[in-house]
Amino acid sequence: MATKVGSKGLTRRQLLSRATVAGASFVVGSGFMAARNAAWATELTALKPTTFATLVQMARDIYPHDKIDDQYYVKAVKGYDTADMAEEIEAGIAALDAAARGKGNASYLDTAWEKDRVAILRGMEESPFFQKVRGGLVTGLYNQKAVWPVFGYEGESYSKGGYIDRGFDDIDWL
């Protein structure tokens, strides 16, 4: 059964109530989701909402770009929300939460500060789960054409005639 997460499929109230069912930690952890409640919506087919929310936070903590909205991190990890992948991802996130608890936090999402979450990730960076998520983000995040303008990257140029008349040598500060 598909579970809709985010403001576009569910009202924020529904999201939070469902999240509450999923676990108390998600209510607390949902702060980051609620703060961006209009920014993205995604329909989950296999992963638990808390698991997916944790995965999104993990993605941001691995490749943090303050100028990039959550929706792009969501898109970058959405591919893990399949029946085939669910068991591995749930187990990986469970291990991540266990590591967070080992440092005195209720869960990874419940770990308030990036510095502390990064320390948790550093402790598991050799694990196949971490490497899978990190490796997937290299293309999952940076190959999204929609994020390129955030970095100033202009992408394809042939259809515009290249840069011969569009600033290939326009540097003015040297």
Place this chain on the structure above:
Amino acid sequence: MVAKFDLNDDSIVVIIGTGAGGGVLANELAQKGVKVVALEAGGRYLPEDYINDEWDSFGQLAWTEPRTTSGDWRVAKDFSGLPAWIVKAVGGTSIHWAGASLRFHEHEWKAKTHYGAVDGANLLDWPIDPAEMEPYYEKAEAKLGVTRTGDRPGLPGSNNYKVFEKGALALGYKDVSTGRMAINSVEYDGRNACQQTGFCFQGCKWGAKWSSAYTDIPRGEATGNLEVRDHVHAARILHDDKGLASGVEYFDKDGNLQMQKAKIVCVAGNSIESPRILLNSHSAMFPDGLANSSGQVGRNYMRHMTGSVYGVFDKPVRMWRGTTMAGIIRDESRHDPSRGFVGGYEFETLSLGLPFMAAFLDPGSWGREFTSALDSYENMAGMWIVGEDMPQETNRVTLNHAVTDAYGLPVANVNYTDHPNDVAMRKHAYAQGAAVYDAVGATRTLPTPPYPSTHNLGSNRMSENPRDGVVNKHGRTHDVPNLFISDGSQFTTSAAENPTLTIVALAIRQADHIAGEISKGNM
């Protein structure tokens, strides 16, 4: 009229591979009236097919058949199944190359003589006199339309070049320019002038960069003497009971095994596949693989001492705009052991798009140290370092019998470990490269490790003495007189320069040799 030859026609020269080596050789022979069948694993892609998108283009063009890696090089850890970034297509890696077209320095033809013995290195002089290469370099430069040779003007400098040039001059470097590039600065030979589009590595959509895909191949076909069979995988070279090459077995488009008879076989499948084919061609007469009585097939694999340096500035550079590699500093390419290493290296401008920058800037790295660099992507300038690496017997391509390709053949394993000379040279180059950018006010400089190899060299090297290598000065194997090597694998040493111009010059020279031998009745 495109030729169509019979599988049983044993008057054919069969060439395996259609890149800078095989593609040029095929055309040069066809122009001389020699009948050629060229076997190509990839498909046909022309400028209208190329894609201005790094990953999509990689999916279209790159050779991604299984290979394995070993050794200390970082590629074996970060890209264990991708030792090389090379192309599987008609035209081969001449579609992907950046266009830098440099002649070897004279001393680089005789590395052993000039460098002396280097511990752990298997140095050897090329069995070619540099003066012999002069006319062939000239022909190659004319064929490719190399800028700053003949009367061809240089390319204009991009933003990335301007930063690079100013830093270089401030540092005292003298030999700085937009380089000798096989990219038209003006229309030449029916090809467009460069439109500063970027994406040189993804295939030039203007055809301004030379590639055999849309020059030598169609011209060879137009003679009626060349048949290119694409989407076919060469499997092994067969020989007769006299030990002469007699044909090539290959898997056709449908996966069926075929055999093309041959008078002469030329192998130009790049320095990983070429030794693999020879090794996979072992027989009762040649138990260690074809042309391998020296045991040197696959050995002395070189990939150049490489690395990149990116400089971050407080204002935009937009390095991706314009010709990717039209910028060079040659001052460090001299041989000057006082720097702590033999041989030299070049600095060349380089840019990657955001997706490849994320993949190659510091593979495996994460966190804010990494992302803060990417946050400055728009303000980055980039350069590539390419220097001579030492041939080592243990850096080698072997068959990995534990891993097979789609046809059940053992794949190539590429083992590479830097020689101490390579390490010392890279350290020097990183420091000098960073100094170039510091001289123009970089706020941060980043050394980037070598990418999967685009320069693959030396695994069937040329030698005067049959004991020391696989082929003679014409690329003809010491053991099998009608078997030739026609790609970068015949390089005795790597020199500091991008290899394509030399591969093309050697292919033109080899075509003269083969056609001459045929006309003399020697083959």
